[in-house]
Amino acid sequence: MTATVADAPARPVPVTRGYRFELVKLLAQWRIRLLVIACWLAPAVFVALVSQQSSLPTDTTFGRWMHATGWAGPLVLLGFAGTYALPLLTSLVAGDVFAAEDRLGTWRHLLVAVRSSRRIFVAKSLASLTVILLLVVGLAVSGIVGGLAAVGNQPLPGLDGHLLAPGDAAGKVLLSWVCVLAPTLALAGIGLLGSVAFGRSPMGLLLPVVVALAMDLAQMLPLPVAVRFALPSYGFIAWTGLFTDPPPLGPLLISTAVSLVWAVVATALAYLLFLRRDFTSHTYDGSGRRALTAGALPLAGLLAATVGIIAASIPSLASGIEQDKVQDSVSTAFAHLYRLQTEQLHRPDVTEAQLAATTACTKGDGLVAPEGPGNDWRCVVSWHLPGITATGQAIYQLDVTPDGRYVADGDGPKEVNGYFQVRTPTGDEPNPLWQFDGTVDLLPTTPKG
Incomplete structure (x- = not known):
């Protein structure tokens, strides 16, 4: 007998169709639509308005250069x-993609339609990651457009004081935004895990934000380098190294690899939990025990294993902030910015080699070891000018954060690093040697042994 159509086995819906269906469902939500509009419009307005203010966010990296170049705005x-927006976006998208079905009670309908829980998981995960990528691209493009429209396509001073041509600045800014995709994926994986593990409970929605906040607080502590690099949140900081010459790629590569591993492991845990969950209950609020044993404990084990691997490859378990590194960083930044000041004041040009700038730094007035973060660093920069026998000196007070970034505040002489206005093509700006940002490479400079 010939088999009838009714006798033919039902085939699962292809992943591509399920992906399109889930993507349409996400974009049909008013909350997601508002997020897309906000991410593509609000940053441009924010950057443009801040760039025109007399008071700039100088406590943020590149904030003091928002008057000088349009490329500083997207970096601010x-x-x-990295601190606020991306964790929140991953929570609202990935942290809710599975929980929404629990709230609406539509799991059984979806399973009957798709006929494969595995394909449902893949489709929902891909759809949420697509929306997150759309939001991140919107933030980047909008910030760049706002900065360029408000200030213009001017050179950008790097974190070691050297000027990046507009083309180089554009490439570095775009690469910086690409680099934060890895830690964003890690938070998205955690969001998927929370959405599956906690069901209708709001804990799943809050999990990426809570985890990101905890990791950000940890980054503010004087942790060993191995522990700092083992946290995916360091990927939201490591991009700053791109704006030195040459850029220290070690921290960026390590943070990217760590973030991607976290993303894969968290997504795999969410997948395993999803295949084991109960779809028959209309009031499923997750399983606290299963979330602990199949979610939190494996991620804690991953953190411990990552710390061990990084610690085994790094000779030092200290903070990574050492006297020699601070001195070299300050000397390099001072020499580059001295040349910028010379150009702005229309003085004869001088090269970094002619300046031969050197720096001597102490911490805590010499009463403590010159290492680690703190706002008690004091540095004396010395340099020479062609045809002048006297040695110039300038004093800086440094506030070094645990992640290696610092702010150098000029403390005399006022003719060199005091506060005064300098006329530039974009308007009057503070003396570039008055205050400047810098960074210290936390990885050891010498190989082990």
Whole structure:
């Protein structure tokens, strides 16, 4: 007998169709639509308005250069997004993609339609990651457009004082936004895990934000380098190294690899929990025990294993902030910015080699070991000018954060690093040697042994 159509086995819906269906469902939500509009419009307005203010966010990296170049604005926005916006976006998208079905009670209908829980998981995960990528691209593009429209396509001073041509600045800014995709994926994986593990409970929605906040607080502590690099949140900081010459790629590569591993492991845990969950209950609020044993404990084990691997490859378990590194960083930044000041004041040009700038730094007035973070660093920069026998000196007070970034505040002489206005093509700006940002490479400079 010939088999009838009714006798033919039902085939699962292809992943591509399920992906399109889930993507349409996400974009049909008013909350997601508002997020897309906000991410593509609000950053441009924010960057443009801040760039025109007389008071700039100088406590943020590149904030003091927002009057000078349009490429500083998207970097200020990137620092803000890594701390606040991206964790929130991953929570609202990935942290809710599975829980929404629990709230609506539509799991059984979806399973009957798709006929494969595995394909449902893949489709929902891909759809949420697509929306997150759309939001991140919107933040980056909008911030760049706002900065360029408000200030213009001017050179950008790096974190070691050297000027990046507009083309180089554009490439570095775009690469910086690409680099934060890895830690964003890690938070998205955690969001998927929370959405599956906690069901309708709001804990799943809050999990990426809570985890990101905890890791950000940890980054503010004087942790050993191995522990700092083992946290995916360091990926939201490591991009700053791109703006030195040459850029220290070690921290960026390590943070990217760590973030991607976290993303894969968290997503795999969410997948395993999803295949084991109960779809028959209309009031499923997750299983606290299963979330602990199949979610939190494996991620804690991953953190411990990552710390061990990084610690085994790094000779030092200290903070990574050492006297020699601070002195070299300050000397390099001072020499580059001295040349910028010379150009702005229309003085004869001088090269970094002619300046031969050197720096001597102490910490705590010499009463403590010159290492580690703190606002008690004091540095004396010495340099020479062609045809002048006297040695110039300038004093800086440094506030070094645990992640290696610092702010150098000029403490005399006022003719060199005091506060005064300098006329530039974009308007009057503070003396570039008055205050400047810098960074210290936390990885050891010498190989083990």
